[in-house]
Amino acid sequence: MLSMLVQSEATEVCDWVEGLLRILDVRGRVDARINQLAPCTARVPAAGNGMLPYHAVLSGSIIVSDSCSRDQIVLGEGDMVLFPHGTPHQIRSLVNEHSMADSSITTASVACFPNSKVDLLSGRFILPAAQDSIVRRCMPHRIFITASTHLSSASPGRSDVARLVELLCAEADHGEVGKQPLVDAYSKALFTLAMRYGTRNDATPLGLLALAAVPRLVPALNALVSEPGTPWTLPMLASRCNMSRATFIRRFRTTVGRSANELLVDLRMGLAARRIMASADSLSAIAESVGYRSEAAFNRAFKGHTGFTPSAWRRATDAPWTM
Known part of the structure; x- marks a missing residue:
């Protein structure tokens, strides 16, 4: 067992x-x-x-x-x-x-x-x-x-x-x-x-596919994509890849063209968008599930990333694919 x-x-x-x-x-x-x-x-x-x-x-x-x-x-x-x-x-x-x-x-x-x-x-x-x-x-x-x-x-x-x-x-x-x-x-x-x-x-070229093609960085990629709500830190991700923090930061940005934190925010906002449309969970619960303790901070991040407030995105039930 x-x-x-x-x-x-x-x-x-x-x-x-x-x-x-x-x-x-x-x-x-x-x-x-x-x-x-x-x-x-x-x-x-x-x-x-x-x-x-x-x-x-x-x-x-x-x-x-x-x-x-x-x-x-x-x-x-x-x-x-x-x-x-x-x-x-x-x-x-x-x-x-x-x-x-x-x-x-x-x-x-x-x-x-x-x-x-x-x-x-x-x-x-x-x-x-x-x-x-x-x-x-x-x-x-x-x-x-x-x-x-x-x-x-x-x-x-x-x-x-x-x-x-x-x-x-x-x-x-x-x-x-x-x-x-x-x-x-x-x-x-x-x-x-x-x-x-x-x-x-x-x-x-640069991006997720390039990251997936580098075996030493794949553990960090798997962690970020599969658990975007986890409060990942650079030392945690570097440890998964058996690298120093400085080496990880350099190789990640060189491969992806963006920082690990920037990629993490993209993934969190994408997951939040799906959960807002697909569930009746409160916005505060969804915010927490994607790594935000403050609903206000989540609202700002979501609007800055997507152009919609979370509540406006939830109201768009008739045409979520074309807004």
Whole structure:
């Protein structure tokens, strides 16, 4: 019995992806199934708060470019790109690229041409507006998940991504009753895989994914994300990583681009936003659960972070996703 209790306590701190999904209320929408994208360019405008566009290639190849990067990336079968900041971007087919014509992509349609050799799913992950700051401050402007980063002899990652994309396509094309709950569930699973495999890119930029790619810093990441309400101190986090306080501070900021305390505040506000909407708990109880002894201090932090007071956010029951 004692060994079981010890084991339970040891596994109480979950991994960072699991912890992040307890904070973020991820839903999804399928914008377009493009299976006739012959020579063309599809321009995607900037997405609104809480909107994270993505594109997943089922077959063929596309070129992806965006307003924040000079490079253009080629995505092939099994690859996926995600834009956490909603950055304007464009996708181009690789079929007879020299004869491309321009077109545009909207939330529900895309201009395309016949005789295509590309099969592409375009969609978006959707977060409540009050949680948007987490992805914009803690994630890069784009995340690539390429088949080569998670192929193995059994290819579990590739088959997982492909299976989810195919399920999303099936719901978008032939969904019946319960369609949106299934799209939300598949989207959350796809977002989870994007977080898991996004750390395996050699060019992972600053942010959560870069932090997750540094084994010595992962204990601190797991602690912050799984238990944001704990009054973490720099010595406590440094101890988990077997580092001195000074070394931890330097390596954390170099890797993430922000301090551990700044990341902790982001996570606390994201979790508070979810609990305010999902529970009837008092604001003082929620404030305490995310590490604030003073409700007034919590109110100031929440409004400064999200633009809403906690009470205003709770009243927004009709449209929490679009405020």
